[in-house]
Amino acid sequence: MTAQRVCALSELEQDSAIRVEVDGVAIAVVMDSAGDVHAIGDTCTHGDISLAEGFVDGDSLECWAHGSAFSLSTGKPLNLPAYEPVPVFAVTIDGDDVLIDPAVTKPTS
Known part of the structure; x- marks a missing residue:
């Protein structure tokens, strides 16, 4: 599988997320504060x-x-109640x- 276009960079706003679906996989595309x-x-x-x-x-x-926050770089939960990471x-x-x-996930180490 190859990378697919999911949106235009100009469609994203700082400190916000949009939901896209690629080959049946729901993905949150996020532009952080930086x-x-x-x-x-x-x-x-x-x-x-x-x-x-x-x-x-x-x-x-x-x-x-429920307030669980996930690291954008590792997918790991930063607080409860979630304890499993997201890809x-x-x-x-x-x-x-x-x-x-x-199909290409980043390592979560």
Whole structure:
């Protein structure tokens, strides 16, 4: 599988997230406060909640329902009630295109 265009970079706003789906995989595409773009699994591991509807705080994305925050770089939960990480996907920026390959995850070490 190859990386697919999921949105335009100009569609993203700082400190916000959007939900996209690539080959049946729900992904939250996030622009953090530094302007860096991240892609993590969109479903909170504590409940079946879209993380893209949550809150971006620095380098984390917080689930609006129960408050678990996930690291945008590792996918690891930063607080309870979630204790399982979400996948983190490699992002490529090509001009104004944001590309993601849902088959390529970044290591979470």
